[in-house]
Amino acid sequence: SAVISQKPSRDICQRGTSLTIQCQVDSQVTMMFWYRQQPGQSLTLIATANQGSEATYESGFVIDKFPISRPNLTFSTLTVSNMSPEDSSIYLCSVGQGRNTEAFFGQGTRLTVV
Amino acid sequence: AQSVTQLDSQVPVFEEAPVELRCNYSSSVSVYLFWYVQYPNQGLQLLLKYLSGSTLVESINGFEAEFNKSQTSFHLRKPSVHISDTAEYFCAVRSPDTGRRALTFGSGTRLQVQP
Numbered sequence: 001s002a003v004i005s006q007k008p009s010r011d012i013c014q015r016g017t018s019l020t021i022q023c024q025v026d027s028q029v030t031m032m033f034w035y036r037q038q039p040g041q042s043l044t045l046i047a048t049a050n051q052g053s054e055a056t057y058e059s060g061f062v063i064d065k066f067p068i069s070r071p072n073l074t075f076s077t078l079t080v081s082n083m084s085p086e087d088s089s090i091y092l093c094s095v096g097q098g099r100n101t102e103a104f105f106g107q108g109t110r111l112t113v114v
Numbered sequence: 115a116q117s118v119t120q121l122d123s124q125v126p127v128f129e130e131a132p133v134e135l136r137c138n139y140s141s142s143v144s145v146y147l148f149w150y151v152q153y154p155n156q157g158l159q160l161l162l163k164y165l166s167g168s169t170l171v172e173s174i175n176g177f178e179a180e181f182n183k184s185q186t187s188f189h190l191r192k193p194s195v196h197i198s199d200t201a202e203y204f205c206a207v208r209s210p211d212t213g214r215r216a217l218t219f220g221s222g223t224r225l226q227v228q229p
Contacts, residue, residue: 006157031215042204043158043219092157096215102148103217107157 006106023093028073031096049076120220135190137205147188152202
C-alpha cells in the first residue's frame with residue numbers, strides 16, 4: 001500500500017487567484033493521477049502526472065488551467081489557475097504502483113472559490 | 115472506451131437489513147473491478163477488488179462482490195448493515211490490457227443506514 005499526504009486539506013479562495021495542491025507519497029510510485037470530484041458527483045480524471053515529462057491531460061482539461069509538476073517519483077503538485085466558483089470541488093491525488101494493483105487516494109483538498 | 119453505471123444514486127436501508135449496491139460496466143477488453151468507499155469529508159478507501167481468480171471477493175468488514183462476466187456486473191452486497199456503513203460507494207474499472215492505469219468511476223451510490 002501507499003500513504004499519501006495531500007495539502008492543503010481545504011481552502012477558501014478568491015476568484016481570479018490560483019491554488020497549488022501538493023501530493024506526497026511515502027514510497028516511489030510510477031503513476032500519479034489527479035482527479036476532480038465536483039459537489040455531489042463522481043470522480044473525473046484531470047490528468048496523469050508523468051515523472052520527467054509533461055502531464056497527460058484528459059479531454060476537457062488543459063495545462064494552462066491545471067498545470068501539474070512531477071519532479072520525482074514521490075511528489076506532485078496540481079495548480080488550479082485563475083479560479084472561478086465553478087472550480088469549487090474536491091481535488092484528489094491518486095497513485096498506482098504495479099500493473100496488477102489498485103489505486104490509492106489521498107484525503108483530498110476541498111476547494112471553495114468565492 | 116470503458117464506462118461504469120451505478121443505477122441507484124441513493125439506497126436507504128434499516129440497520130441490520132441486507133443491502134445490494136448495483137454496478138454494471140461496459141468494456142471491450144478484460145477488466146479489473148473495484149469498489150471504493152468514501153465516508154463523509156474523507157478521501158476514498160478501497161473496499162474490495164477483483165483482478166482475477168475467484169469471482170466472489172470479500173472485504174474485512176463483511177461486504178462482498180461477485181464478478182459476473184456474462185452480465186458485466188460487479189454488485190456489492192452485505193447481509194447486515196450497520197449505521198457506520200453510511201457512506202458513498204463508488205464502483206470503478208480499469209483494464210490490464212491497455213496502458214491506461216487510471217480508473218473510470220461510476221456516479222456513486224449513497225448508502226443511508228437508518229436505525
